[in-house]
Every structure is written in C-alpha cells, then in structure tokens.
Amino acid sequence: MMRVAARSVSEVEDIVTSPQLRVLVLIATHGPQTLGNVATELGVHASNATRTCEKLVRAGLIHRTEDPTDRRFVRVALTSTGAQLVERVIGHRRSALAEVLAEMDPDERSVAVASFRAFARAAGDLPDADGRFTLILPGTAGV
Structure with a gap:
C-alpha cells in the first residue's frame, strides 16, 4: 500500500509537498475549508497552515474567499487546476490499486x-x- 501511495504522490512532488497535497485532498473530499480546519487536519499551528495555503494560492491550486456566514473567517477552495491535480493523483492511485488487486x-x-x-x-x-x-x-x- 505504501508503495502504491508513494508512487502516486511522486508523480506530483515537483509541484506540491506532501502537506500541500493533504490540504488539496482535504478540500477535494470535504469542500472549502477554513484555515483553522486545515491546521487541525495537518496537526500544525494555524500560522503553518496559513503559510502552506499561501503557497497553494500562489501556485494557483486554491483560492481564498471570505466565509459567507462569518467574515472573520477565510475559506480556501480548489481552483480548477487544483482539482485536476487531485484527480490526477487519485486516478493514478486508483489504477495502481486496481492493477495489484487484479493480480x-x-x-x-x-x-x-x-x-x-x-x-x-x-x-x-x-x-x-x-x-x-x-x-x-x-x-x-x-x-
């Protein structure tokens, strides 16, 4: 399992780090997130989550918006490029697992x-x- 997962991640390691990929997958699976949710998911301080998300914003993989219910919070959501990257990783992982299971x-x-x-x-x-x-x-x- 680890080899299958590692191969799918290595396909995009020149674009994002593992923590950044975790953020992208979190958003892809659970929808837009607050920075506090991202910090909790990564198990890091909010400032680290903010820096990680800022790098993803600069890379064009996520965008920030004000929370519509509470303007004190910022939400991060995938851009189409970010969604495509997640789909690429998940697709690779799905294919690799299917190959193993088929054997x-x-x-x-x-x-x-x-x-x-x-x-x-x-x-x-x-x-x-x-x-x-x-x-x-x-x-x-x-x-």
Missing part, C-alpha cells in the same frame, strides 16, 4: 476489498457520493 486470487481480492471498506469505516471515511474516490473492480461494488 490477486478472487477470494483474496474479496477479503482485501472487505478489509479496505472496514478500514475506511474505522477511519471515519464515508463512501464518496459522486464516486471520485471509489475504486471499481470487476465483480465488486467498489472500494
């Missing part, structure tokens, strides 16, 4: 798929409603 015996693959689902539930990840982050394999309902 498995069908019974082993079923166990692996069930394990991935259990892992996602335990981690608090819910199925993605629009399928962007779902891995579809022949004979499965998706992971």
Whole structure:
C-alpha cells in the first residue's frame, strides 16, 4: 500500500509537498475549508497552515474567499487546476490499486476489498457520493 501511495504522490512532488497535497485532498473530499480546519487536519499551528495555503494560492491550486456566514473567517477552495491535480493523483492511485488487486486470487481480492471498506469505516471515511474516490473492480461494488 505504501508503495502504491508513494508512487502516486511522486508523480506530483515537483509541484506540491506532501502537506500541500493533504490540504488539496482535504478540500477535494470535504469542500472549502477554513484555515483553522486545515491546521487541525495537518496537526500544525494555524500560522503553518496559513503559510502552506499561501503557497497553494500562489501556485494557483486554491483560492481564498471570505466565509459567507462569518467574515472573520477565510475559506480556501480548489481552483480548477487544483482539482485536476487531485484527480490526477487519485486516478493514478486508483489504477495502481486496481492493477495489484487484479493480480490477486478472487477470494483474496474479496477479503482485501472487505478489509479496505472496514478500514475506511474505522477511519471515519464515508463512501464518496459522486464516486471520485471509489475504486471499481470487476465483480465488486467498489472500494
């Protein structure tokens, strides 16, 4: 798993750092975020989250807006370029996982798929409603 994840990240390491990619994926999966939410997700001080997001703004991957319900807060959202970068990484990861799973015996693959689902539930990840982050394999309902 680590090798599959590392390969998908290495595809964009000349564009973003791992923490920056985490911010982009956070926004892609949960929608626009406050800087406080970004700091919490990264486990860093708010000033570090602000610097990370500023680099992403300068790179054209996210943009800042005032929170419509409370102007004291700034929200960050993906630009189309940022969304494309996330889709590229997720697409690469999806393809790499599908290749590995396709090499498995069908019974082993079923166990692996069930394990991935259990892992996602335990981690608090819910199925993605629009399928962007779902891995579809022949004979499965998706992971």
